[in-house]
Amino acid sequence: MNIDLIEAAAVRLKGHARRTPMLTSPFVDEIAGRRVFLKTEALQHTGSFKFRGAWSALSALTDNALKAGVIAISSGNHAQGVALAAREHGTSAVIIMPADAPVMKIENTKALGAEVVLYDRETEDRDEIGARLSEERGLTLVKPFDEPQVIAGQGSVGLEIAEQAAELGANASEVLVCCGGGGLTSGIALALEAKAPELTIRPVEPEGFDDVTRSLVSGRIERNAQVSGSLCDAIITQQPGNITFPILHRLCGPGLVVPEEDCLRAMVVAFARLKIVLEPGGAIALAAALYHGDQIAGDDVIAVASGGNVDADVFQMALEKYGDAT
Amino acid sequence: MNIDLIEAAAVRLKGHARRTPMLTSPFVDEIAGRRVFLKTEALQHTGSFKFRGAWSALSALTDNALKAGVIAISSGNHAQGVALAAREHGTSAVIIMPADAPVMKIENTKALGAEVVLYDRETEDRDEIGARLSEERGLTLVKPFDEPQVIAGQGSVGLEIAEQAAELGANASEVLVCCGGGGLTSGIALALEAKAPELTIRPVEPEGFDDVTRSLVSGRIERNAQVSGSLCDAIITQQPGNITFPILHRLCGPGLVVPEEDCLRAMVVAFARLKIVLEPGGAIALAAALYHGDQIAGDDVIAVASGGNVDADVFQMALEKYGDAT
Numbered sequence: 001m002n003i004d005l006i007e008a009a010a011v012r013l014k015g016h017a018r019r020t021p022m023l024t025s026p027f028v029d030e031i032a033g034r035r036v037f038l039k040t041e042a043l044q045h046t047g048s049f050k051f052r053g054a055w056s057a058l059s060a061l062t063d064n065a066l067k068a069g070v071i072a073i074s075s076g077n078h079a080q081g082v083a084l085a086a087r088e089h090g091t092s093a094v095i096i097m098p099a100d101a102p103v104m105k106i107e108n109t110k111a112l113g114a115e116v117v118l119y120d121r122e123t124e125d126r127d128e129i130g131a132r133l134s135e136e137r138g139l140t141l142v143k144p145f146d147e148p149q150v151i152a153g154q155g156s157v158g159l160e161i162a163e164q165a166a167e168l169g170a171n172a173s174e175v176l177v178c179c180g181g182g183g184l185t186s187g188i189a190l191a192l193e194a195k196a197p198e199l200t201i202r203p204v205e206p207e208g209f210d211d212v213t214r215s216l217v218s219g220r221i222e223r224n225a226q227v228s229g230s231l232c233d234a235i236i237t238q239q240p241g242n243i244t245f246p247i248l249h250r251l252c253g254p255g256l257v258v259p260e261e262d263c264l265r266a267m268v269v270a271f272a273r274l275k276i277v278l279e280p281g282g283a284i285a286l287a288a289a290l291y292h293g294d295q296i297a298g299d300d301v302i303a304v305a306s307g308g309n310v311d312a313d314v315f316q317m318a319l320e321k322y323g324d325a326t
Numbered sequence: 327m328n329i330d331l332i333e334a335a336a337v338r339l340k341g342h343a344r345r346t347p348m349l350t351s352p353f354v355d356e357i358a359g360r361r362v363f364l365k366t367e368a369l370q371h372t373g374s375f376k377f378r379g380a381w382s383a384l385s386a387l388t389d390n391a392l393k394a395g396v397i398a399i400s401s402g403n404h405a406q407g408v409a410l411a412a413r414e415h416g417t418s419a420v421i422i423m424p425a426d427a428p429v430m431k432i433e434n435t436k437a438l439g440a441e442v443v444l445y446d447r448e449t450e451d452r453d454e455i456g457a458r459l460s461e462e463r464g465l466t467l468v469k470p471f472d473e474p475q476v477i478a479g480q481g482s483v484g485l486e487i488a489e490q491a492a493e494l495g496a497n498a499s500e501v502l503v504c505c506g507g508g509g510l511t512s513g514i515a516l517a518l519e520a521k522a523p524e525l526t527i528r529p530v531e532p533e534g535f536d537d538v539t540r541s542l543v544s545g546r547i548e549r550n551a552q553v554s555g556s557l558c559d560a561i562i563t564q565q566p567g568n569i570t571f572p573i574l575h576r577l578c579g580p581g582l583v584v585p586e587e588d589c590l591r592a593m594v595v596a597f598a599r600l601k602i603v604l605e606p607g608g609a610i611a612l613a614a615a616l617y618h619g620d621q622i623a624g625d626d627v628i629a630v631a632s633g634g635n636v637d638a639d640v641f642q643m644a645l646e647k648y649g650d651a652t
Contacts, residue, residue, distance in 0.1 A: 312649025
């Protein structure tokens with residue numbers, strides 16, 4: 001894993017992934033107590049950064065492998081990314097999704113032409129299902145994070161952050177990134193190591209799912225006790241990956257752990273002040289910037305808003321709770 | 327009014343206004359029955375295109391006029407645009423707003439440092455109030471639409487549409503633009519006349535407030551009977567302007583008239599599929615593309631999403647009504 005792989009992925013992504021905007025608002029700055037630069041990957045195709053990694057992985061396959069089709073395991077955002085990337089590459093995708101994933105993510109994945117196989121998070125082993133289907137049908141497994149070409153695709157977010165932070169005159173010391181398995185975080189960390197080494201990456205996780213934060217402290221891969229039960233469904237991966245963790249350990253500052261309620265409040269701030277739709281997990285880095293600024297260094301801060309695939313009822317609940325308070 | 331004024335405004339706006347993204351979604355295309363390219367001015371500073379015209383007007387003032395301060399009359403989006411542009415120019419702004427404007431717009435305008443004067447749409451003459459305050463305090467009136475430098479600023483949206491449509495390979499014949507007083511529509515029309523003359527501009531208005539559509543038919547300025555009572559508060563101006571109408575008449579195709587309910591449905595589509603927040607008036611061109619495609623020509627269509635300043639309760643209502651249907 002190195003910067004060359006990320007730059008090569010960025011070339012393959014050109015004209016296919018969006019260069020998403022970096023947004024600011026004086027109202028957001030006032031809450032945060034410093035300027036906040038929000039990299040809005042919710043505006044990426046399929047509503048999250050995952051399209052980048054999926055496109056990167058598929059575009060790196062041999063013609064024969066591409067023709068045979070791909071398979072992916074995902075709670076939803078990686079699923080949609082792989083489904084769309086497969087359709088645009090003219091091939092087929094099978095997606096293994098937890099039965100409790102947001103309805104919208106399951107429906108969208110199907111509508112993008114993928115075959116969806118549901119499993120039970122508590123009782124079934126998704127990796128076993130994936131390995132079996134992959135072998136039976138000759139499909140290439142596109143892992144959600146612990147895969148060099150996927151990390152390289154997500155790392156293209158970091159290349160853009162380096163450019164946009166300079167264009168906008170951001171005087172930041174830290175980049176806050178929501179962290180599940182660490183694909184996005186490690187990709188951004190590698191990109192910024194090469195392009196903006198003055199920036200430290202801080203992984204952000206929901207309370208109760210702070211495997212990366214604890215792993216960074218102990219220096220070895222720690223697991224979450226729970227495997228479900230968070231509104232931040234996109235980032236409750238059980239543990240960092242074997243490829244991602246050494247990168248995170250080498251390059252990241254301490255993790256930040258944020259209560260779920262702060263994610264709902266941040267969703268409403270993004271609605272009111274930036275006019276973008278974020279899902280709870282996609283709002284967690286913004287939540288850290290807004291409500292946990294005492295743990296952050298620097299005049300300005302950069303935060304990644306990673307996804308916006310939220311069901312209408314969850315969004316309504318957030319507006320109901322916090323719509324008057326922003 | 328000509329293209330040179332628009333290009334000069336675009337130069338003054340560079341580094342101050344955002345080049346907003348042009349977004350697409352296969353799900354939106356499926357509903358519309360053609361590809362839809364959405365120019366998302368809701369992501370502009372202050373949540374609407376109005377910041378462009380305000381910045382253009384203020385940056386064209388003499389130093390003395392700028393120092394004395396500005397005054398504006400607005401239901402909310404122009405208000406916020408002028409307030410922020412004034413603050414960034416280091417001067418003061420007085421804003422005359424209808425008392426029934428969305429709470430968020432009034433509050434935001436105050437928070438951006440402007441002095442807000444409220445009036446009653448039904449009983450008071452806002453122009454009289456504006457003229458009086460302007461004279462008493464020596465303030466320059468920044469009109470919301472019938473002012474060349476304001477039209478020039480809004481026209482910069484058209485320059486970007488021409489570039490982005492080419493970049494994205496849009497094969498469109500028409501550009502749908504929400505239309506109140508016609509500042510945005512006439513600015514875009516002039517820009518595209520010069521840069522993409524193959525595109526016809528179609529103004530879009532809410533039912534009951536179709537003054538521009540009727541004016542285009544009759545060839546003279548027609549007025550709306552109602553002056554309030556629409557969720558599309560940003561675009562219920564009573565009649566097109568003396569400067570804007572001749573431009574609209576020369577360059578626009580027939581107007582499109584859309585029921586308010588379609589705007590709410592389009593807001594939910596934008597939420598679910600593009601991850602952006604639109605206000606009802608800001609969603610009306612998308613609503614025309616989605617639900618009135620039989621009145622539109624071309625393989626693809628371009629629509630302008632002009633603003634996102636919507637109160638949480640209106641957005642909740644839209645999600646409640648149509649959140650399950652997209």
